[in-house]
Amino acid sequence: MxxxxxxxxxxxxxxxxxxxxxxxxxxxxxxxxxxxxxxxxxxxxxxxxxxxxxxxxxxxxxxxxxxxxxxxxxxxxxxxxxxxxxxxLLALQELSAAYLRESGASVVAITGSNGKTTTKDMVYSLLSTTYKVHKTQGNFNNHIGLPLTILDMPQDTQIAVLEMGMSSRHEIERLAEIARPDVAVITNIGEAHLLQLGSREEIARAKLEIVSGLKNDGLLIYNGDDSLADRVLAEPTTKKPKEFKRFTFGMNQTNNDFPTGITNHAGGMIFTSVSSGEEAMQIPLIGHHNVVNSLAALAVARHYGVSHDDMRKGLGEVKLTGMRIEVTKGVSGITVLNDAYNASPTAMKAAIDALSGLAGYERKAAVLGDMLELGPREEELHEEIGHYLTPAKLDLVFTYGSLSSNIAKGALLNMPNHAVFAFEDKAALTAHLKATMTPKDVVLVKASRGMKLEEVANALINEPLQIEVD
The missing domain is CATH 3.40.1390.10 (MurE/MurF, N-terminal domain)
Incomplete structure (x- = not known):
C-alpha cells in the first residue's frame, strides 16, 4: 500500500x-x-x-x-x-496516478462486456508465476475502486493488473488516463449496458476508450471475432497513441491466435491453439468462452516473457472471483454451476454452451433470471435466449422474473412444454427445484446481479434435496 x-x-x-x-x-x-x-x-x-x-x-x-x-x-x-x-474524488484519482507512476510498475488494463474479471484472474495467475503482481480485488473497477486498488498496491509490485468497468461513455477514458496501461485487453463487445448506451457501436466506442491511455508503443490485445473493434479503431474520433501494437484472439481463424482443438474433461477444458502449438493447455474452468478468455491471458503472459511451463502452471491453478461459473457439489450430491454475478445475452449463451458440453449427468437444467439494463429490446433479447435452448443442449429450463418469462416463452419453440417452468416467486422456484432435481443432475444458475439468484444456488448447495438416489 x-x-x-x-x-x-x-x-x-x-x-x-x-x-x-x-x-x-x-x-x-x-x-x-x-x-x-x-x-x-x-x-x-x-x-x-x-x-x-x-x-x-x-x-x-x-x-x-x-x-x-x-x-x-x-x-x-x-x-x-x-x-x-x-x-x-479528483484528488484521490490524481494521488493514485502519481503513486502508480512512482512505483514503476507495468500496467495491464482489462475491459470488456463479458469475461473481464475471469480474464483478470487468469492474467494474475499466469504473471504471478514469474513476477510480483497486484490485481483488482472483486469488482473494484470503477472511478473509485480503481484508484483504491492502485493505492493498495505493495510498493515492490512489478505488474499491476487492473480491471476497468463502465456504464457510460468516457468512464473508461478517465480510468485509462489514471492507469496509463502498457498492455490493454478487450475481452469482447457484447450487449451489457445497452440501456445506457443504446447500441453495440456505442458500447464498442466506450470499450475502445481504453486505448486512449495506452502508452506509446503499447500493446492492444482484443477479440477479433467481431469487426466492431477494428471499425471503431479506424474512426478518426478514436483517441489512440501514435504507435501501438495489435494482437487479436478468438474462435475465428482470421485472428492471431485461435483454438485448434478443444476437449471437455472432468472439471475443465483442454485445448491447443496456434500460439501454444501441439502442446495442450488445461484450465479448471468449463466452457469454450473460457478457452477464448485463456487466449487473451496467454497473450499477456507471452508479452511479459513467461515461460511455457509457467504458463501451463498458471492456467492450471487459476482461482476465480466468486460467482463466475463456480462448480460446486451440493450436500445431496447435485452439481451446481453458480454464475449468478451478471448476465447479458452473450454471456447467457456462453453459459448455456458450457452446460451443454458437460457429460456424465442424468439431466442438465438451467435456472435463468432476468438480464437487466438491456434497453428497449429487452423482451426480444430474452425471447431470443429462449430460442437458443434446445433438447440437445439441456433437459429442463426454469426462469425467474418478469423479463425471463420471455425466455420461457421462447424456449417453447424447441423445448417440450413439460420441460419449461416460469416463476415469479423465488421461494416457490427454490422449493420446486429441491422437489424435482436429483443428486445425479447438474444445474446452471445464471442472471443479472440484481436478481440475487445466488440465493437459489446456495439453497441447492447447502440444503438437502427431497429426491435421493442410491
Missing part, C-alpha cells in the same frame, strides 16, 4: 497541507469508507447522492486516522492533520 508523508501526499494529489507541523506524519494506506479501520491511514471523504463522507471525518481522526483530505467547498474542516483539495 502507499506509504508516504502527509506532505508528499499533498504534493502528489495537488492539495495543500493546512498545518506545516503535520508535514512529516507518516501515512500507511488510504480509505474512503469511514466504517473501515482507521489506524495509520488517510481518510478521503467522498460526497455521493445519499451520503457525504465529510460528515464522518472527525470520527475517523478520533478513531486513529493520521490525517484527512477535505474538499474546500465543505466549510471548515475538523481539528487535526488536513489536506485541503478542490475535489476529493
Amino acid at each position: 502507499i506509504k508516504r508523508t502527509l506532505y508528499q501526499i499533498a504534493q502528489m494529489c495537488g492539495g495543500t497541507l493546512l498545518r506545516d507541523q503535520d508535514s512529516e506524519l507518516n501515512i500507511n494506506g488510504v480509505y474512503t469508507d469511514s466504517r473501515m479501520p482507521a489506524e495509520g491511514r488517510l481518510f478521503v471523504p467522498l460526497a455521493g447522492e445519499r451520503f457525504d463522507g465529510h460528515e464522518y471525518a472527525a470520527e475517523c481522526l478520533a478513531a486513529g486516522a493520521v490525517g484527512i483530505m477535505w474538499q474546500k467547498d465543505h466549510g471548515t474542516p475538523p481539528e487535526g492533520p488536513v489536506i485541503v483539495v478542490e475535489d476529493s
Whole structure:
C-alpha cells in the first residue's frame, strides 16, 4: 500500500497541507469508507447522492486516522492533520496516478462486456508465476475502486493488473488516463449496458476508450471475432497513441491466435491453439468462452516473457472471483454451476454452451433470471435466449422474473412444454427445484446481479434435496 508523508501526499494529489507541523506524519494506506479501520491511514471523504463522507471525518481522526483530505467547498474542516483539495474524488484519482507512476510498475488494463474479471484472474495467475503482481480485488473497477486498488498496491509490485468497468461513455477514458496501461485487453463487445448506451457501436466506442491511455508503443490485445473493434479503431474520433501494437484472439481463424482443438474433461477444458502449438493447455474452468478468455491471458503472459511451463502452471491453478461459473457439489450430491454475478445475452449463451458440453449427468437444467439494463429490446433479447435452448443442449429450463418469462416463452419453440417452468416467486422456484432435481443432475444458475439468484444456488448447495438416489 502507499506509504508516504502527509506532505508528499499533498504534493502528489495537488492539495495543500493546512498545518506545516503535520508535514512529516507518516501515512500507511488510504480509505474512503469511514466504517473501515482507521489506524495509520488517510481518510478521503467522498460526497455521493445519499451520503457525504465529510460528515464522518472527525470520527475517523478520533478513531486513529493520521490525517484527512477535505474538499474546500465543505466549510471548515475538523481539528487535526488536513489536506485541503478542490475535489476529493479528483484528488484521490490524481494521488493514485502519481503513486502508480512512482512505483514503476507495468500496467495491464482489462475491459470488456463479458469475461473481464475471469480474464483478470487468469492474467494474475499466469504473471504471478514469474513476477510480483497486484490485481483488482472483486469488482473494484470503477472511478473509485480503481484508484483504491492502485493505492493498495505493495510498493515492490512489478505488474499491476487492473480491471476497468463502465456504464457510460468516457468512464473508461478517465480510468485509462489514471492507469496509463502498457498492455490493454478487450475481452469482447457484447450487449451489457445497452440501456445506457443504446447500441453495440456505442458500447464498442466506450470499450475502445481504453486505448486512449495506452502508452506509446503499447500493446492492444482484443477479440477479433467481431469487426466492431477494428471499425471503431479506424474512426478518426478514436483517441489512440501514435504507435501501438495489435494482437487479436478468438474462435475465428482470421485472428492471431485461435483454438485448434478443444476437449471437455472432468472439471475443465483442454485445448491447443496456434500460439501454444501441439502442446495442450488445461484450465479448471468449463466452457469454450473460457478457452477464448485463456487466449487473451496467454497473450499477456507471452508479452511479459513467461515461460511455457509457467504458463501451463498458471492456467492450471487459476482461482476465480466468486460467482463466475463456480462448480460446486451440493450436500445431496447435485452439481451446481453458480454464475449468478451478471448476465447479458452473450454471456447467457456462453453459459448455456458450457452446460451443454458437460457429460456424465442424468439431466442438465438451467435456472435463468432476468438480464437487466438491456434497453428497449429487452423482451426480444430474452425471447431470443429462449430460442437458443434446445433438447440437445439441456433437459429442463426454469426462469425467474418478469423479463425471463420471455425466455420461457421462447424456449417453447424447441423445448417440450413439460420441460419449461416460469416463476415469479423465488421461494416457490427454490422449493420446486429441491422437489424435482436429483443428486445425479447438474444445474446452471445464471442472471443479472440484481436478481440475487445466488440465493437459489446456495439453497441447492447447502440444503438437502427431497429426491435421493442410491
